[in-house]
Amino acid sequence: MTRFAKDTSVSVGSSKAEIERIVERYGADQFMSGWGANQAVIAFAMNGRQIRFVLAMPDRAEKRFTHHSRGARAPDAALKEWEQACRQRWRALALVIKAKLEAVESGISVFEDEFLANIVLPGGRTVGDEIRPSIEQAYLTREMTNLLPDYSKGTEP
Numbered sequence: 001m002t003r004f005a006k007d008t009s010v011s012v013g014s015s016k017a018e019i020e021r022i023v024e025r026y027g028a029d030q031f032m033s034g035w036g037a038n039q040a041v042i043a044f045a046m047n048g049r050q051i052r053f054v055l056a057m058p059d060r061a062e063k064r065f066t067h068h069s070r071g072a073r074a075p076d077a078a079l080k081e082w083e084q085a086c087r088q089r090w091r092a093l094a095l096v097i098k099a100k101l102e103a104v105e106s107g108i109s110v111f112e113d114e115f116l117a118n119i120v121l122p123g124g125r126t127v128g129d130e131i132r133p134s135i136e137q138a139y140l141t142r143e144m145t146n147l148l149p150d151y152s153k154g155t156e157p
Helices: 012-025 075-105 111-118 127-141
Strands: 030-036 039-046 049-056
Touching: 012 030, 012 039, 012 075, 039 075, 049 075, 049 111, 075 111, 111 127
Parallel strands: none
Antiparallel strands: 030 039, 039 049
């Protein structure tokens, strides 16, 4: 399977700006982007919710950038390969956000369903951050964890 936008020439900056235009067009009232280490962040507020996407960026030292089938790449060639991978990820993020917002706008889905994992909770963690460990545990043990405490005996556990 071929990666979406694997050969894109659209810059990271243009993709970020496009994401900002997309969320604004669909009704966002706040937007921010930032980066650090090997990740980038896009966040926006819409429909009374804060949404955050953390985009893992590839490590420049990965062998797929520093080497090819005939051996080591020159530093400038390795940088070019890494930049291409970054552009691809940003294009994919723009596609995902646009598709989710269009699904909501078209009545195919509802906002919370499309962005559930990326909704920021009052403590700063996302719903996905909170739920992922429980999902993993449920599959490992084949038991569902209680979503609420057991009040069947009339007292708090």
